Amino acid sequence: MGNLESRPLAKNQIVNGYEIVGRLGTGSFADVYKAVKSSKTIALKRFKELRLHVPDVLAEIESLKIAAHRNVVQYMESFADENTIYVVMEYCEFGDIEDYILSKKPNIKVRMGFIQDIASGIAHLHGLKISHRDLKPANILVDNRRVAKIADFGLAKILSKTEGMKSLEEMYMETMAGTYVYMAPEVPKGHYNAQADIFSMGIVFCCILDEEVKESIEKELVGLKMHVAEGYTYTVPAKVGAFMQRLITQMLQKDYHLRPKAQEISKKLMQHGQKPKDANLKSLKLLAAGMSACLGVEVRPPGEASSSSQQKIKLNDLFHFTKPVLLNENNPQSSKSKTVDKTMIVHDVSDIDILFRSVGGTTGKAKISKKASANEMRRLVASQMGIPEESIELYHRRWEVDDDHSIDKQGISQGAVIHVHSVKKDKGTAHYEMDNDLLDPSFNYDFTGIDDDKKFIRGGHEYQRPCGWFRHALKVKGQYSDDVWLGDLGTRTHSTAGEWPVSYHGSKITKDNTPIGSAQAGLQNGIITTPSLQTVAEKYAEVFEFDGKTYQIALQNRINPSSGHMVIISGDGPADYWLSPKEDPSKKVNDVRPYGILIRRISVTDD
Structure with a gap:
């Protein structure tokens, strides 16, 4: 030959x-x-x-x-x-999709149809454990029915039988492959998985939606810039439409853990094309989707988990998963070492702080080299929690931490939250279930049709009622030493004796965007809330999608106003911020008590 x-x-x-x-x-x-x-x-x-x-x-x-x-x-x-x-x-009559768009100038409906086709095809391939590795317009063909089809599998990778039950997203490929213009930032490192296809698909979507955007994004070499330039991000042009701008932005995340998987993208696109249904804000599935978005782990409604032994989300877990600890942003400038269980872990200038969470258990902070292995991190976490390392599995952003690779190659960086799961019968699981006693529907309240300008006082402090939101009530009566902190029942504008003020919390209130300055350096361990729901909604409330619609989720709380338990920090908006001590159930410190989870649908106008 x-x-x-x-x-x-x-x-x-x-x-x-x-x-x-x-x-x-x-x-x-x-x-x-x-x-x-x-x-x-x-x-x-x-x-x-x-x-x-x-x-x-x-x-x-x-x-x-x-x-x-x-x-x-x-x-x-x-x-x-x-x-x-x-x-x-x-044979595909119209050739590749780039030629078709240049010659036919299709409308947005046709272009979105192509995008749905591509997402469906990649979802199918990933379901078969096939990674394409060279997705670009030249490798997408259009047949005589104007259906887009993925072609050219010359660089495709099939998950081998020797790699067992790992998902395609967990399978790492050690060789660099693809086309630079569409290449994900992790590919030049020679250590990547099927989520590289998602990044390439995001670039392809931009190319399909608008010719000018195609020209600019291809020149930008987005993935390579992310690879070489620390902090570089690409802003998806608004002209592609609000929905696609949000979706593509998620797909073009530098950290592949943050990119949606192919099945999620396909589902979102199909739902977007359907006739919208009326929002059911009472839905527990909607609530679970919102909690999943802001907690970083999959949460399911009561009774819907796959195992009766599934770990439960209980009342005192809510703040464990919203990054309440404000970490020191300054890493050490000299090498250090630490002995854990007689094993030496060497830390260098790349040391990072991680947070670890265990449902119904410990919350803590640890320092470790980002070059450390997952096994080293497991030993460190197990040592701090005082439990055998073989009894836990670690998860980061819904992904199980891979024992075979260093933690930095798995997107674990400064401030990362590591979820600690009990192995037992739940080995390999990455989801939680809402506890049956978490919610108290008898106190749910629909504020969506309310728009008042009355002054409401709780615990001596004015607050904004959650107008426009639906409140899922949490089961708090009888959970603490008394119920005085809730005040008298019923609609009222005044305070009652002994009650605590109302505040709000969004899961994005973290070290990166809190108004804490150097003067409050000694107040690093705490929970930031504010009496202004407007502030939370504008800056800190998690935005998520469910059944093709967009929502926000936030917590409604009461906080301890006693001296030494509430530090007021001047805000830059309509209200101050309040800093309360981090909760510690073992010491009966519960200065921030969530009593409602707020959900609202937000209107997003698409072009």
Whole structure:
């Protein structure tokens, strides 16, 4: 088998019964021809320099064989002659999607249809544990029904049987592959997984939606800039529409843990195209989706978890998962070492602080080198929690921490929250269930139709009622030594004796955006809240999507106003901020007591 590049197939030449019509395209490794057999038009791919690429060719054929789907180019057969291997595929009349858009100038409905097709195809491939690794407009074809199909699996990777039950997202590939313009930032490191396809798909979506955006984003080399320039981010142009701007922004996150998975993207796109349903703010599934968004772990409604032994989210867990600890942003400038369970962990100038959380258990902070292994981190966490390391599994942003790779390669950086799960029967799980006693629906209140300008006082401090929100009441009566802190029941504008003030908390109130300055450096361990729901909604409340609609979620609390328990910090908006000590149930310190979870639908105008 020699170099076939200088010997293209001639028009009308017969190859295994296929008559060549003409050449559709040529690349580094193969030529593609239009051919006809028994009146059926097909695409015939002929590989060149085959001696160097037999494993890749066989891998591409295997990917095509198992990837049958409406949005993947159909494989028909393959055969060989004395020189090379041929692959027969369906013929896509309109060529690649870039040519189609330039020639046809389709409207936004057609473009969004293509985007849904691509997302559906990638979700299908990832479900089969196939990573494409070279997603770009040239590898997306359009058939005569104007359906977009993913093609060219020359760089595709199939999860091997030897890698067991790992998901495709957990499988790391050690070789760099792809096209620079569409390449994810982790790919040049030679350590990446299927989430690299998600980044490439985000760039492709920009290219499909608008020709000017395509030109600018291709010149920007977004992934490579993220790789070399610390702190660089790309702002998706607003002209692509609010919905797609939000979605693509998520897909183009530098940290692949923060990118949605292919199935989530496909689902969001399908829901976006459907007729909106009336929002049911009382829905526990909606509430669980909101809690999942701000807690960083999957939360399910009561009774919907897969196991009766599933770990539960209880009342005193709510603030454990909203990053209440304000970390020191200054890392040490000299090397240090620490011995944990007789194992030396060497820390260098890249030391980071991590937070660890255990539902119904410990909350803590630890310092570790970002080059440390996951096993080293497990030993450190287990030592601080005083439990055997073999009895826990660690999760970061819904992903199980991989024992085989250093923590920095898994997106664990300064201020990361590590969720500690009990192994037992729950080994491998990454979700929680709301405890049956978490909610008290009898005290739910619908504020969505209320818009008042009355002054409401609780605990001697004015606060804003949550007008426009629905409140899911938490079961708090009888949970503490008394119920005086709640005040008298009923609608009233005045305070009652012994009650605590009302405040609000958003899960984004962290070290990065709190108004705490150097003067409050000694107040690093605490919870920031404010009596202004407007401030929380504008800056700190988590935004999430559910059933194709967009929502916000926040906590409504009472805080201890006693001297030494409440530090007032001047705010830059309509109200001050309040700093309260971090809760510690073991010491009966509960200075911030959430009694309601607030949900509201927000209107997002799309172009």
